[in-house]
Amino acid sequence: MNLRLGTRASLLATTQARTIADELRALGHDVEMVEIVSEGDLTQAAGTSLVGSATGVFVNALRDALNDGRIDLAVHSLKDLPTAPAPGLVIAAIPGREDPADAVVARDGLALADLPLGARVGTGSPRRISQIVRQRPDLVVAGVRGNIDTRISKVHSGEYDAVILARAGLSRIGRLDQITEVLDPLTILPAPGQGALAVECRADSPAAAAIAALDDAHTRAAVTAERTLLAELEGGCSAPIGAYARIDGDRLLLDAIALSPQGTYAIRQSAEGDAADGAALGARLAQNMLAAGANSLSDEQSPQPTAAQLNTMGGAAAPTQESAQA
Numbered sequence: 529m530n531l532r533l534g535t536r537a538s539l540l541a542t543t544q545a546r547t548i549a550d551e552l553r554a555l556g557h558d559v560e561m562v563e564i565v566s567e568g569d570l571t572q573a574a575g576t577s578l579v580g581s582a583t584g585v586f587v588n589a590l591r592d593a594l595n596d597g598r599i600d601l602a603v604h605s606l607k608d609l610p611t612a613p614a615p616g617l618v619i620a621a622i623p624g625r626e627d628p629a630d631a632v633v634a635r636d637g638l639a640l641a642d643l644p645l646g647a648r649v650g651t652g653s654p655r656r657i658s659q660i661v662r663q664r665p666d667l668v669v670a671g672v673r674g675n676i677d678t679r680i681s682k683v684h685s686g687e688y689d690a691v692i693l694a695r696a697g698l699s700r701i702g703r704l705d706q707i708t709e710v711l712d713p714l715t716i717l718p719a720p721g722q723g724a725l726a727v728e729c730r731a732d733s734p735a736a737a738a739i740a741a742l743d744d745a746h747t748r749a750a751v752t753a754e755r756t757l758l759a760e761l762e763g764g765c766s767a768p769i770g771a772y773a774r775i776d777g778d779r780l781l782l783d784a785i786a787l788s789p790q791g792t793y794a795i796r797q798s799a800e801g802d803a804a805d806g807a808a809l810g811a812r813l814a815q816n817m818l819a820a821g822a823n824s825l826s827d828e829q830s831p832q833p834t835a836a837q838l839n840t841m842g843g844a845a846a847p848t849q850e851s852a853q854a
């Protein structure tokens with residue numbers, strides 16, 4: 529089958545797209561790569577930045593190309609896809625995912641815990657900020673723009689003592705040697721879907737069946753749990769969310785955290801369910817977290833916390849309370 533695969537021009541995007549193209553070629557398909565240039569790429573190249581979500585602009589440029597019939601499939605980082613389904617499009621494959629952990633790239637080979645008091649850490653992700661400041665309130669966290677290599681270069685130039693990046697992205701572009709610490713995904717919970725790719729096509733496209741051969745059932749179950757949890761929590765709160773699901777035999781284990789922006793308060797819970805139904809597990813854990821107060825997390829203590837909130841809030845909470853089974 530002839531397949532036109534759309535990709536952004538960035539190193540990470542083209543590397544990810546090439547991986548998928550190679551796998552489809554191995555199945556006997558002819559794959560042509562089509563570069564899709566978006567407003568986001570143009571402004572990034574000009575050294576300026578977009579107001580609002582740049583990732584949204586990149587995703588939409590690829591989706592427009594799918595809807596217009598300029599391409600037959602698009603490869604996305606799953607964590608950059610909004611949880612709402614795109615009308616007329618389907619995620620035809622979620623291939624096996626990389627290690628979803630976050631990673632530290634720091635000067636002098638340092639781990640997060642070894643950074644000196646008041647060190648400068650670059651990340652703009654509310655999820656990373658809240659979890660890292662919760663562990664190290666002394667760190668000065670500042671947003672950092674640009675692609676992965678640009679971010680790493682800001683450590684080498686001394687602008688930052690460390691930056692936090694997804695291990696998967698560093699792996700894909702061959703920068704694992706830059707990592708000075710991989711953060712345990714049960715300590716710093718990853719973004720829902722981190723490390724996974726999503727291959728999207730038109731719902732009525734004959735390409736869907738061809739692409740489906742790349743799907744990995746275990747990864748799909750895990751990221752479905754993570755993204756369903758995110759979707760349910762997004763409806764009820766604007767707190768940063770981390771989630772990490774993994775398969776254990778025929779069971780699916782899910783850990784999730786919602787935090788106040790500076791990490792003063794957090795609700796962390798875990799649950800397990802049938803590996804065949806990630807959506808049910810994600811929805812159930814989200815409801816439990818909302819019941820525990822995930823919808824009212826702020827760095828100022830809430831006026832009248834419920835008993836359930838008191839049980840799961842605060843930096844001094846014992847790990848056993850934080851990881852109460854749901």
Ligand SMILES: NCc1[nH]cc(CCC(=O)O)c1CC(=O)O
Nearest residue numbers: 605608693694696697722723724
């Ligand atoms: N939002 C940017 C983005 N989207 C996907 C990745 C890396 C690959 C992945 O997480 O799957 C990154 C960079 C990062 O977070 O370090």
